[in-house]
Amino acid sequence: xxxxxxxxxxxxxxxxxxxxxxxxxxxxxxxxxxxxxxxxxxxxxxxxxxxxxxxxxxxxxxxxxxxxxxxxxxxxxxxxxxxxxxxxxxxxxxxxxxxxxxxxxxxxxxxxxxxxxxxxxxxxxxxxxxxxxxxxxxxxxxxxxxxxxxxxxxxxxxxxxxxxxxxxxxxxxxxxxxxxxxxxxxxxxxxxxxxxxxxxxxxxxxxxxxxxxxxxxxxxxxxxxxxxxxxxxxxxxxxxxxxxxxxxxxxxxxxxxxxxxxxxxxxxxxxxxxxxxxxxxxxxxxxxxxxxxxxxxxxxxxxxxxxxxxxxxxxxxxxxxxxxxxxxxxxxxxxxxxxxxxxxxxxxxxxxxxxxxx
Amino acid sequence: xxxxxxxxxxxxxxxxxxxxxxxxxxxxxxxxxxxxxxxxxxxxxxxxxxxxxxxxxxxxxxxxxxxxxxxxxxxxxxxxxxxxxxxxxxxxxxxxxxxxxxxxxxxxxxxxxxxxxxxxxxxxxxxxxxxxxxxxxxxxxxxxxxxxxxxxxxxxxxxxxxxxxxxxxxx
Numbered sequence: 001x002x003x004x005x006x007x008x009x010x011x012x013x014x015x016x017x018x019x020x021x022x023x024x025x026x027x028x029x030x031x032x033x034x035x036x037x038x039x040x041x042x043x044x045x046x047x048x049x050x051x052x053x054x055x056x057x058x059x060x061x062x063x064x065x066x067x068x069x070x071x072x073x074x075x076x077x078x079x080x081x082x083x084x085x086x087x088x089x090x091x092x093x094x095x096x097x098x099x100x101x102x103x104x105x106x107x108x109x110x111x112x113x114x115x116x117x118x119x120x121x122x123x124x125x126x127x128x129x130x131x132x133x134x135x136x137x138x139x140x141x142x143x144x145x146x147x148x149x150x151x152x153x154x155x156x157x158x159x160x161x162x163x164x165x166x167x168x169x170x171x172x173x174x175x176x177x178x179x180x181x182x183x184x185x186x187x188x189x190x191x192x193x194x195x196x197x198x199x200x201x202x203x204x205x206x207x208x209x210x211x212x213x214x215x216x217x218x219x220x221x222x223x224x225x226x227x228x229x230x231x232x233x234x235x236x237x238x239x240x241x242x243x244x245x246x247x248x249x250x251x252x253x254x255x256x257x258x259x260x261x262x263x264x265x266x267x268x269x270x271x272x273x274x275x276x277x278x279x280x281x282x283x284x285x286x287x288x289x290x291x292x293x294x295x296x297x298x299x300x301x302x303x304x305x306x307x308x309x310x311x312x313x314x315x316x317x318x319x320x321x322x323x324x325x326x327x328x329x330x331x332x333x334x335x336x337x338x339x340x341x342x343x344x345x346x347x348x349x350x351x352x353x354x355x356x357x358x
Numbered sequence: 359x360x361x362x363x364x365x366x367x368x369x370x371x372x373x374x375x376x377x378x379x380x381x382x383x384x385x386x387x388x389x390x391x392x393x394x395x396x397x398x399x400x401x402x403x404x405x406x407x408x409x410x411x412x413x414x415x416x417x418x419x420x421x422x423x424x425x426x427x428x429x430x431x432x433x434x435x436x437x438x439x440x441x442x443x444x445x446x447x448x449x450x451x452x453x454x455x456x457x458x459x460x461x462x463x464x465x466x467x468x469x470x471x472x473x474x475x476x477x478x479x480x481x482x483x484x485x486x487x488x489x490x491x492x493x494x495x496x497x498x499x500x501x502x503x504x505x506x507x508x509x510x511x512x513x514x515x516x517x518x519x520x521x522x523x524x525x526x527x528x529x
Contacts, residue, residue, distance in 0.1 A: 004512050005481060007462055012378050012482035019377035019386060024369025027387065028362050031394035038399075182388045 026165060026179040026202075033203035092121040093208075093252055094148045096216075097181045099188065100204040101146050116145045124149035125246075141172035144192035146201055151185045163189060177202040213298030213308065214243035214253040231273070232311055232325040235303025237265045244345035245294040254345045264297070267340060268311070268323065271331035275322035282318035292316035295341055297323075313341065359405060361398050368411060372418060378482050379422045379475060381467070389425065393418040415483070416493045419475060423494075426471040465515035473508035476501055 090103035101121040104110075110120035117137045124147055137143060149162070165187075167177045175195040179188050179202070188205055192198035210216055240256040242264070256264060295313040305327070312324045315333055323331040365372075372393065376386035396417045397404050407413040466474060472494070479490045487498040487505075494501070 002509075002513075004509055004516060007516070008466070008477055008481040008512075011463060011466060012478060015378045015381060016374040016482065019370075019374040019383070024365050024373060024390065027391050028365035028369065028394055028398075031391060031398050032361055034395050035398045180384070180387060182391045 026167065026177065029177075029199070029203055030179060030182075030205055034206060036203075091204075092123070092146055092148055094123045094125075095184045095186060095249070095251060096207050096210060097148055097184050097186055097188070098206050098208050099146055099148065099190075099201065101201065105144075105146060116143055119144045121146035123147070141174060142193055143174075144194070144197060144201075145190070147187075147189040147191075148181070149187050149189065151180060151187050162187060174198075179205070181205065182207070210243070210250055210253050211241045211255050211298075213241050213310070214250060214296065216250045217248055218243070218245050218250065218294070218296055230329070231269060232271075232323050232329045232331045233265065233268050233299070233301070233309070234305070235301055237261060237299045237301055239300040240264055241298040242341060242345040243296040243298065244341075245296070246292075248294075252345045256344065260344060264340060264344075265299075267334065267337045268297075268331060271323065271334050271337060273330050274332050275320040275324070275330050276333065278319060279317045292319050293342070295345060313337075315341075359410075361394070361401060364404075364410065364414075365394065368414070372414065375415070375478070375483060376418060376422070378478050379419070380425075385425075389418060389421055392421045392425075396421065412489065412492065416495075419479070419493045420495075423471055423475065462512070462516055465512055468515075469508050469511060473504050473511075476504045477508055480505060 089100050090106060091098045091100045092106065093099075099121065102119070105119050105121035107118070107120075110116060110118040111122050114124075115137070116122070120143070122145075163176060163178045165178045165180055167175070170176050170191070174191050174193050175198040176189065176191045177198050178190075180186070181188055184207065188202065190198050190202045192201070238261075240261040241253060242256065243253045244251045293313075293315040297311040297313060299309045299311065301307065301309045310326065313322070313333065314324075315321045315338055321333045323333060323337075369390070372390050373386055376389040376393075377383065380386055380389060393414060397414050404410050404413050466477070469477070475494065476490055479485045479493060480487075485493070487501045490501045491498040
């Protein structure tokens with residue numbers, strides 16, 4: 001064996017020795033869950049297509065018999081935001097990771113001061129605020145929790161380190177399943193007194209691409225707001241997606257229902273022109289990105305200058321808060337608008353809703 | 359044999375192979391995950407295969423090469439920066455050993471992905487050229503030619519003084 005071959009074996013052996021000690025069985029469980037969902041989805045799509053075919057045939061075949069014409073059903077191209085108007089299944093969603101959970105788990109009141117006090121599904125992120133109180137649930141051993149958290153969290157005194165990946169039984173008797181969400185820099189932690197429920201929730205994990213129009217990375221600086229003063233919207237809005245960003249990274253995206261879209265449009269139209277100015281203290285204090293919220297509003301505007309309009313929204317004490325259109329038109333960020341956006345697509349957890357100087 | 363049974367038995371070896379192929383812990387897990395999803399999609403075929411390991415390995419290798427092709431930025435994120443062990447052979451200056459090893463690894467990383475994969479399969483997985491050809495979907499002749507070129511490149515680069523591989527250093 002030549003020297004180079006020997007070095008190759010040494011080098012590869014060293015790299016294999018540094019391989020992660022990951023829970024491969026958990027990886028298998030996620031793989032099985034993902035494939036089963038794909039199969040169910042395919043079956044559902046197939047059944048729907050068959051149903052549509054039957055209906056179309058029932059309507060068109062007699063007509064073509066009578067006219068002798070060949071009928072080709074029209075194919076409608078997907079149209080961005082409007083493709084997702086079906087009601088969304090209740091799920092914990094963060095950075096493309098989706099874990100279906102019962103709707104009650106998503107009640108914000110289920111988590112107080114960072115501590116779950118009822119069955120809960122929530123996100124713990126790098127920019128989380130310092131825990132200001134410690135709620136004590138009566139029977140923590142009875143709680144089921146689903147948590148998506150940043151893979152790397154800052155170390156805080158007095159808090160336990162993040163759990164290792166794998167499946168274990170905790171001291172309080174609950175089953176905990178932990179995995180790294182592939183490709184999303186996240187950890188999924190499912191804990192439940194019912195092992196079967198823990199496994200079921202865990203296996204629900206899937207990754208979804210962002211809706212069309214929501215880039216996974218976005219610049220956090222708005223277009224220059226020096227354009228016209230007659231509003232950021234022209235014409236009707238037929239569909240809308242709200243994308244929320246922290247540090248330029250897509251956190252959550254929400255395809256709006258018709259009602260939500262109408263509410264958002266109304267609030268955008270009534271907002272007066274202009275942008276807020278940063279607070280004076282910002283000249284000397286540098287806030288973390290978590291104190292700013294950025295959204296992109298991707299709107300289908302068939303009567304506008306372009307069929308799709310993307311509005312940039314910035315909020316925070318140290319940014320020029322407001323809505324900016326690509327042509328430079330601006331709108332003030334009213335409290336109604338902020339509250340709607342934080343409900344539709346929550347921003348950073350430490351973002352307080354402070355809009356900035358006016 | 360169920361997926362979980364297979365993974366319990368062979369998963370750690372797959373993870374090590376993935377790590378040697380891509381050199382990053384997180385990416386290795388992603389790679390194994392991708393390979394398992396693909397394997398489970400065709401699980402009956404895997405079960406019926408004469409060599410299920412070879413089948414899954416082929417999926418893993420192809421997933422790796424596809425991921426390399428897709429990653430156009432060339433950015434290589436690493437979870438941790440490895441600490442040099444500092445042990446120099448035969449009392450030599452440890453820095454020389456580290457520099458040599460790093461130079462060799464840099465030369466290895468500089469190979470085209472397919473060539474590096476051939477070397478991993480040959481010198482880490484101990485596969486013969488026919489098995490490597492099967493994993494990569496090429497002919498054994500192509501494997502031999504690729505390996506031969508890769509080894510020649512490594513010999514050439516290993517023979518080059520270390521100073522030429524480091525840039526921005528004061529002499």
